Amino acid sequence: MVEEADHHLPLSSSNLYILLALAGEERHGYGIMQEVVRESGGRYKLGPGTLYDNLQKLVASNLVELSGRQDFEDPRRRYYRLTKFGKDVLAAEIQRLESIVHSARLRLETA
């Protein structure tokens, strides 16, 4: 199956933040929520319901997968990480955002 990264663009804010949170390292759900708050400077908060709804879609789209890592502190936790395709999609999204920022700057300079 040929998976086109562009097919998943643009990413919603929640999906973008989740993928960004998982870009550095694999995380469990609560870890993702905390990382999203940190990344957004507290402006964006994900509840567990929204987080897992998005994770469900991201897993189904093969952008995220379970890592299989065990958490001995709390065995209910499961860790998630980006798939290779997920990294591609995130990279494509960042490129898209960069081009928007670039074109916006150009317009502002000429205005």
Add this chain to the structure above:
Amino acid sequence: MVREIYVQLVRMHPPRFRTWFADEMISIYDQAPGIGLLVDATISLFRQWLFRPGPRPIMAVAANGHPDDMPTFWMEEPYRPSALVLGGGSWLSIAALSLALFAISHGGDRRIAFFIGAHRPSLQVLPFARASGAEAELDTQVQMGPEKIDPSLFATAAYFKASRVLRALDLNGDYTLSQREIRLARRSLLRLDIDHDGRLSAEEVGWIPYGGDRGRRDFFRFSPVLEALDADHDGELSSAETRGAPMLLRKLDVNRDGALTPGEVIPALADVQANLLLMQFDVDEDGAISVEEAGRQPRTRHVIKSAREVLKSADKDGDGKASRQELANELRLVIEKQSQYERALRPSR
């Protein structure tokens, strides 16, 4: 307690979601509990049932935690109807049921004519005419004679029809204010609010302007329901009084059965007569008649004499005045004596 509610909300999610994420969601709650998570779980619950029909997620777990490994197993839930279809069907069913219940409970005041054997018969309970069997088939001929209708039912029906407030309150027309009708009293009363000012004037509840302010107050006094509703006795029902109508009406429930039967909302003859006496003689409107008040009225000598006799006999506490309650008690005795006398004169069968 809040955690238990959260757990229940999570468990109500569709199995495809719950199987994978319930433990994790509860784990997050244990990590950082808060009321906000309840809201989040509630929204998630609706979202999953209504807007996430599938397909079921296929979860792959990579072997040894390496991204390039082949998945060691795949899981997929068994097929079942789409959640959107199930959710939509449920909402449609609930809507249809609600509509039917609404239609039943707001079907107007048309009475059902076939309440034969009802505990609270209305005038619509007509005698049941039934033909007897053919003589050739039966040894005994059975004929249903006309059933006797309690004459007090006619009085009850007439009173309810004459009272605008009772007509409004008695939604199903069975001449009894049920618990539900009492609960809905405010809404029923506000239907009489013609000028939509939130208050019910004496005219709006059926008073025909006569006798000025005194006539207005007397009008309220004659009806136990209106008297109970007009808590401040100012001759109109304020918005606070209509709001508190259920509570005020429950004060009339003497037998504490939760409903107001005709005996509790229709004044007894003695009460009516006591009110009539007060109307005529209670000049200072203190709710009692003194001997002087009775003597000052330009009535016929016979009336004054009778009134004085009643007043004298009624004044049990000896304060020189007969209150409404004292008058009503005395008149009740007079009526009972009169009734006994009439029964004694009636020829025995």
